[in-house]
Amino acid sequence: MYKISNLKAESIEPVTFFDLGMQESDIEELLRTNIEMIADEEKSMLIVGQQVRNVHYGRSDLTAIDNNGDIVLIEIKRDSKDIENRKESFEFQAIRYAASYATIKDPEDLVTKIYAPYIEKYRRDFDIGSLTSFELGSRKLSAFLQEHNAINSFNQKQRIILVASDFDEQTLSAVAWLNSNNVDISCIKLTPYKITEDIYLNVEKVLPLNDYDDYFVNFLEKSSPLSKPKNTNISKRALPKIDSMLEWGVVKAGDVIKAKDFTDEGVLLSNGNILINDTEQSMQKWLKGLYGWSSIQTYVFAIHKETGKSLSEIRHEYMEKMDADITN
Structure with a gap:
């Protein structure tokens, strides 16, 4: 990023969320209330859960439903060091959580297990009136699915979105391979910049791309810097x-x-x-x-x-x- 003044360019270097004193929970809350930051304008999403505990006592960060009726798992890591220092890989953790969501059999099941507790936790964000959290969740989810003609396609697939300020090469390689094998998983990069007292975020979709070859790690050779794919054809993603x-x-x-x-x-x-x-x-x-x-x-x-x-x-x-x- 550059600041232009009197036709002179001054480089503005990114900072880390750690430098800004932001925790992973801060980023999670930012996305919970502003999910359009990472959502494609060609998609609708309804956040239905946060910090959902599965049967193996893992906690998924954010859960949503999209206009296709797919359950969307959004996993967040603050910086690449947080990814590298995990005992379990970022993408594998997300896959395990997504697999647990595949067991949700119908909208009522989703409301009971995930959406109603979420509404109860954030009652101040909803106009509940005399309804229970389950009743409101059922109405909102049903209206969302009906508007997008997605009732019959509910939870036939699960999507994964990984969010971090940077990604290590191993994660990108794994995600590229998963995408090439029809697993719907994305990497979204959030790069923070601090200019005076204001914080700016650059949001970049790193994966999926049309061509994954540049992101596969060749374990027989020394790793080389990532390069942009040569295929620049316009697709539905653009x-x-x-x-x-x-x-x-x-x-x-x-x-x-x-x-x-x-x-x-x-x-x-x-x-x-x-x-x-x-x-x-x-x-x-x-x-x-x-x-x-x-x-x-x-x-x-x-x-x-x-x-x-x-x-x-x-x-x-x-x-x-x-x-x-x-x-x-």
Whole structure:
């Protein structure tokens, strides 16, 4: 990261969470309340558990359900030293926890074992009223699954997200191999920077990538520095965002954006944010506040009022047209 002043660049070096006096529990709480930091805008997630104890007395950090009905296990380590000093590897620990979640047979089972205790622990975050924690959890989970047509696909798969400020080469190698063998596991890197008294976080998805070869460790040769993959083809992991849609002209600053299934609407700004009652905010923040989810598929639930189409539909139609033009 660089600070530019009078056309002169000054390097700003990252710090560690240890330097900042932050514990793993601090990072966990930060992500619990701001999971959109590591969530893809193409995914919706609902946090349903924290520090869930399994039958082997292990504790998983955060648990969520996503728009496919998959249970998502989020494991957090503060720094690479925390990973290296563990008796059990970071990724294997997460796999064991994920395996225990595979035994959850239906939404009611999830609410009973995980979501209701989570709601009870954080009652202040929920509008419980006269409902019990189980009743509210059942309603919220059912509404989430119904909205995403995921009731019939509930917990058919489990996903793993590993979060740390850095990853050792052994972990990256193992995760790359697991991905290439159809295990859905991701590595998200959080790099903190301190500028005066403010702390900034750079969030980077390290894995999965389109090409894993650069991350496999060759145990017969000396380890070499990690390099970026050569394959730069755009995939579903790199779908164009709102800034590209504005540049294409398929949406314009001043257009009205509605929330799907709500009467709430706002005005699209030139920077891709939305103006709601004279308050500027990101579409992600606006929509997740309306739905009460931890993160939301922004482009699916943001509706372009003039056309009646979702931003996802508009984007898809334009990309198909571009492909057709190139083919012809």
